[in-house]
Amino acid sequence: MPQLFHRSTNTLARLSIVVVALLAGVGGWLILELSRSPYVTQAFVAREQPVQFSHKHHVGDDGIDCRYCHTTVETTASAGMPATKTCMNCHSQLFANSPYLEIVRASWRNGEPIKWTKVHDLPDFAYFNHSIHVNKGVGCSSCHGRVDLMPLMWNVSSLQMEWCLECHRNPEKVLRPKDKITEMDWPPANWDQAKEGARLKQEYKIQPTEVLTSCSTCHR
Amino acid sequence: MSNNSMRQTGLIACLLLAGLGVSACRQDMHDNPKYKPYRDGGMRQLPEGTVARGSLDLNPAAPKAGTATTPATQAAPAVAAPGQATTTPASAPVPTGVDGFPFKISEEILKRGESRYNISCLPCHGKLGDGTGMIVLRGFRKPPSYHEERLRKAPSSYFYDVISNGFGAMSSYSDQLTPEDRWKVIAYIRALQLSQRANVADLADNDKKELDNAERKAQEKTGGHSAAPAAAPAAGGHSN
Numbered sequence: 053m054p055q056l057f058h059r060s061t062n063t064l065a066r067l068s069i070v071v072v073a074l075l076a077g078v079g080g081w082l083i084l085e086l087s088r089s090p091y092v093t094q095a096f097v098a099r100e101q102p103v104q105f106s107h108k109h110h111v112g113d114d115g116i117d118c119r120y121c122h123t124t125v126e127t128t129a130s131a132g133m134p135a136t137k138t139c140m141n142c143h144s145q146l147f148a149n150s151p152y153l154e155i156v157r158a159s160w161r162n163g164e165p166i167k168w169t170k171v172h173d174l175p176d177f178a179y180f181n182h183s184i185h186v187n188k189g190v191g192c193s194s195c196h197g198r199v200d201l202m203p204l205m206w207n208v209s210s211l212q213m214e215w216c217l218e219c220h221r222n223p224e225k226v227l228r229p230k231d232k233i234t235e236m237d238w239p240p241a242n243w244d245q246a247k248e249g250a251r252l253k254q255e256y257k258i259q260p261t262e263v264l265t266s267c268s269t270c271h272r
Numbered sequence: 273m274s275n276n277s278m279r280q281t282g283l284i285a286c287l288l289l290a291g292l293g294v295s296a297c298r299q300d301m302h303d304n305p306k307y308k309p310y311r312d313g314g315m316r317q318l319p320e321g322t323v324a325r326g327s328l329d330l331n332p333a334a335p336k337a338g339t340a341t342t343p344a345t346q347a348a349p350a351v352a353a354p355g356q357a358t359t360t361p362a363s364a365p366v367p368t369g370v371d372g373f374p375f376k377i378s379e380e381i382l383k384r385g386e387s388r389y390n391i392s393c394l395p396c397h398g399k400l401g402d403g404t405g406m407i408v409l410r411g412f413r414k415p416p417s418y419h420e421e422r423l424r425k426a427p428s429s430y431f432y433d434v435i436s437n438g439f440g441a442m443s444s445y446s447d448q449l450t451p452e453d454r455w456k457v458i459a460y461i462r463a464l465q466l467s468q469r470a471n472v473a474d475l476a477d478n479d480k481k482e483l484d485n486a487e488r489k490a491q492e493k494t495g496g497h498s499a500a501p502a503a504a505p506a507a508g509g510h511s512n
Contacts, residue, residue, distance in 0.1 A: 114406045117391040123448055133314035141443045142395075145412055165313030175302035231387060 088210055095211075098204040099169045103155050105204075111236070112200035118192055118234045125192075129181040133168060136160050171205045178213070179272050188256045191233040194219075194226040200236040213270075220264035224249035227256065318447045330374050330451040367426035369433065377459050385460030388453045392445055401464045413441040418461055419468045431458045 090096050110116050119125060124132035136159045143153055159166045174180055185195075192199065197208035209215050219226060227249050232238055239245060263269065375381065390399075398405040401418035408414050416423060435454045438444040449457065 114395065114410065116395050116406075119391045120395065120448070130309040133310045135315035135317055135447065137317055137443070137447065138315075142407055142412060144443070145441060146407070146410060163317065165316055167313045168310075170310075176304040176306065176308065177301050 088212065088214075093210040093212065094207070095209060096206050098202070098206045099171050101169055101204065102166060104152050106202075107199045107205060108201055108203045118199075125182045126186050127183055129179075129183065131182050136166060172207050172211060174211060177271060179270050186233050187230065188223075188258060189227045189230050189233065189252055190219075190223070191226070191228050191235065191238055193236050193238060198236055216270065217265055220269075221261055223258050223264070224253045227252040227258075324450060327451040330455060367422065367430035369427040369429035371427035371429070373428060373455055373459060375455070381456050382460055382463055384453070385456035385458070385463075388449060389457050389460045392448055393457065396442070400468065401461060415442065418465055424465050428455075428458050428462070431461060 086092060110121075111118070121134035121138055122131040123134075124130060136156060139153075139156050140160050143156060147153055155166060158164075186192075195209065199205070225245065228235075228238055229252075258264075393401075394405055395407045396405040396412060397403055397415055397418070398408070403415040403417045418424070432454055434442070435449065435457065436444060436446045436451075445454075
């Protein structure tokens with residue numbers, strides 16, 4: 053009976069082990085990369101909203117502070133979404149007949165809140181709280197980016213656990229004075245983050261890394 | 273192929289399928305059947321007359337405990353009228369009411385007042401309170417300057433009433449400011465008025481006493497003639 057396989061098959065067989073291992077590795081890496089990519093996390097993807105509300109106009113051009121609308125950001129877990137009355141403070145007069153605002157006026161008439169499409173949405177098993185961050189000198193733009201330049205809202209991070217942890221390990225990289233939290237073009241050119249960050253970390257009595265990265269801080 | 277290896281392949285296929293079944297359903301834990309804020313829209317309108325717990329003492333617009341029917345405006349009888357007006361009054365009302373504050377004015381309070389003023393009032397009333405905010409430049413009705421004689425003489429409860437009930441084209445800010453913060457904003461407006469004053473003697477006696485101290489402190493800090501007296505605290509803010 054002649055030899056069924058050629059001698060080189062031995063090498064091929066050994067090689068195939070390496071190739072399979074490599075392929076598995078690359079495959080795994082691809083999956084991990086994909087799960088972090090904007091395609092999956094929806095980062096940088098602007099969402100359609102029922103009303104073409106523009107932060108660029110209201111914050112960037114008109115200079116309205118975030119807390120005019122997101123009133124509970126300093127006191128509760130949620131930043132708060134403005135009631136229709138908040139819009140009507142100005143739009144009872146400004147653009148009072150604009151077709152873009154018809155949904156706002158309808159909501160004002162019938163008392164049904166406007167249903168905004170959620171842009172940031174953590175899974176329900178993770179606990180997040182705005183007030184602790186804002187009151188310890190973490191500014192809006194550290195997490196939400198340059199909101200004042202966004203015609204429609206998008207998010208600028210993956211919102212994944214690794215993103216939270218990255219900052220919880222080194223909070224001094226983002227800390228700023230508490231009265232500057234809503235400032236969008238922070239920091240100014242002459243701000244020395246390394247020096248001031250370390251000082252503020254002491255002043256605000258930021259908890260140690262073990263606490264901030266312990267599972268029960270965010271999964272409770 | 274033998275029967276045996278067929279069975280093995282079948283088993284492996286079943287296990288793989290079962291594995292798929294177990295690993296699915298991710299979204300169940302992402303969206304628990306529990307209620308989270310703003311799932312179905314923005315904030316709701318506060319029902320009229322809502323008073324937050326613990327704010328009764330600061331809130332002249334709320335009935336005092338025990339005397340539930342005492343109208344709020346009893347302390348400041350003539351101020352209710354402008355608040356109820358939905359159209360612009362033909363002639364500016366003469367502000368009446370009670371002067372003074374429910375707490376002692378301190379630098380801390382002025383700072384808080386400044387930050388809340390900048391959030392809630394500055395868009396229309398402007399940094400100096402002269403009524404030339406950005407929204408006015410975009411076409412909103414121009415409010416009167418705080419430095420008018422009439423408003424400089426207005427008692428503090430008049431301002432409280434305007435903030436709580438609105439006035440003409442300006443809507444109520446009671447759902448954006450707590451009663452405590454409303455008083456602090458008023459304290460800051462007083463400081464603004466003093467900073468732009470022609471003559472202290474024009475002011476109500478009460479205010480002079482209460483604010484002279486606070487204003488001196490604020491001015492020392494900003495070096496005298498700054499437009500906004502309690503401006504730019506270095507690392508101030510208000511934590512609680």
